Amino acid sequence: MVELKTENSTVSAKKFSSHLSAYLNQIHNKDQGFYTAPRDSETVKEINEFASKIKGKYNHIVILGIGGSALGPICLKQSLTHSFTERVCDCVRAREVNDFPKIPHSIPELFIIDNIDPILIKELEDVIKLEKTLFIVITKSGTTVETMSQYYYFRDKIDEAKLNARDHFVFITSHSKGKLREIATEEKITTFDIPEKIGGRFSVLTPVGLLPAKLIGIKIEEILEGANEMCDKFLSEDESRNIPFQLASIQYALEREGKNIHVLMPYAQKLSGFADWYKQLLAESIGKKIDNTKKIVHTGITPANALGATDQHSQLQLYNEGPNDKLIMFIEVENMGPEIPIPPIEAANLTFNKLIQIEKESTENSLTKNNRPNLTIKIDSVNERALGELFILFEGATAFLGEFYNINAFDQPGVELSKQLTKEKIHGNSQT
């Protein structure tokens, strides 16, 4: 259960006085489907069937994708698998030894290659064996230049090694358009659809997030159960139940007062990837030049990520003493596993579990004393269900924010110019 706690902070939950149902209607009219994805049991069935079919076949799974095609999988891997899964490398599998008994050995390792840095690509090749690798190519448009470049590169490698492309590639792309879909149809490569109405940054609960998650042992049905629970809240016209609406109202009210940097600071190591996922969601959705009436508005909230307790020793000085231009959003985790006692420090009877909670409260209280707005989102533990809830909580809040600003939260016109310049230079390059 996710809980939004604002009562003991300086945030007076100034709700954006509004007609909740009207906003929900407007979101429906934009035909966004992020809140329908968790109900798509047909896709879950397909994913499970595929996972059964390929079980034990691969040691390495490599995602080729960028932006919304990578941040969801990165977040799921970091949040829901062992912190050090990569210790189970090929040779451990080959020897069937039990060097690392607490890391499941039958699960392939997931690499997410979301950059075109040539050094990264070379170093990936140092550690994967093509014959034991499955590449998952993810691009909704089927034309993303970074992802298609990666695809063509590794496709050549697979062909050169006389391996069958159908055994080493899976695509996740649009059902009906784009180069990747063409290749899929022509070459009969297994392909999963990204629903047309769901944009990249809202796609974590489609095959984009669910397929790789399933392949590394994450319980995707439980993610969806959590998501559905939060969807019910998001679609509720009762403001007291609608946590995404409450969150968006606080964010909007504070931004209007000049708190235009919103920091997501989970107190849990494994949620650091969640903050990166949210950075894209907030930045791309709300950073807009024109509103729905074509007026120039330059809206935007700058997302920042921080990690508790670590960043108390990095960012807290600025939050407490610098310009009062931030909202700090904590994620607090109630249950952090078995209590681990700390040998006596100055006679205190402490565990790491208690210490991290104490530090979170101290940070919160110091911010409040310095009149710095902050709120806390509380979850039971870092598990599948909570992640499902968190995804929809923030996606829903972001959708509401779009309505409050009267902008389109679902497009990204501001990256077109850079894409076009890249295209022109690639072609210029081919002529030189």
Place this chain on the structure above:
Amino acid sequence: MVELKTENSTVSAKKFSSHLSAYLNQIHNKDQGFYTAPRDSETVKEINEFASKIKGKYNHIVILGIGGSALGPICLKQSLTHSFTERVCDCVRAREVNDFPKIPHSIPELFIIDNIDPILIKELEDVIKLEKTLFIVITKSGTTVETMSQYYYFRDKIDEAKLNARDHFVFITSHSKGKLREIATEEKITTFDIPEKIGGRFSVLTPVGLLPAKLIGIKIEEILEGANEMCDKFLSEDESRNIPFQLASIQYALEREGKNIHVLMPYAQKLSGFADWYKQLLAESIGKKIDNTKKIVHTGITPANALGATDQHSQLQLYNEGPNDKLIMFIEVENMGPEIPIPPIEAANLTFNKLIQIEKESTENSLTKNNRPNLTIKIDSVNERALGELFILFEGATAFLGEFYNINAFDQPGVELSKQLTKEKIHGNSQT
């Protein structure tokens, strides 16, 4: 060689009209030593001797530290070692196989545990063998509660396993004060000093960064050569040579015009840790409530990190279309290793090396066309020398910024309240 390029951006390099030598004097008077550390050849000798002595003895090195005690080592590891070193796990070493010929096998793996999350600590224990592990405990004050808790915890484990603490711990701390120094003296544990006048976030070129770097095969002499080269520039009274001063002048001028979020966006996967290191440096140094005359000023520039090309698909929409409140600082890398050809995309003759440069230029040009200030710091390649230069470039610029704002860039009073609240609660806890 590091180069600062601003001519083709909208930044008109409005220099903070000033007396450079006066600022240098003021920095000297604060007695900060970050620019003397790179000349400390005695420390390098000690580190090299220690490294020779323990060669081959450990498979795992675990840093226990937080904030400035961790961000430097994280940055050095990410920047200057293979992206996937962790593939060489114990069993590879034991078999002496050559599964990963391109990763040096004789080098121990470095874990940096900069959080007190109990799940992280438990999972670390799943993958290290105490008898093959060296713990490096880093805290300048020798009292940091997070680090001391970690120390006491693992000290108990070492004692329980009947291992000799002197073989499994090294300390890096103040020469003369703090609990850790007391333990060191009492128990004769090898200890390296952090010079009194160098604060945590400026300490990467002391043993804090250099010792772990050396132990994982990084050429620390070359780091220091680069650093010394930049120190000469930093200490130069000729403004045209003083790149740190130029950078600070641009940052200050733009902040005064309302660009109060400074984004560091390297176009190189391995520099993502550098951006995290810089976030602490800028946030803690410049985020201050009072100036040198005790006037309440609440200065601060909010640092943000982004990674090219990846974050073109995450943050660029906001940078181009959102509020015009940012300075984007690119790091461009001239040489990214051997050219890796991309099989023909639409008849272009491309490599990943060219593509990433093209994308950087396109991003830069799109920002400039949208009137968004940006600048580029150019380095030859991601190597030891360049890192040394970059550390001093940003440390020097941050020191100058402190002078421009007339604040103390070297303290951090704003985290004291949170620390005090934590202490009170720990003791409250011990009484319940």
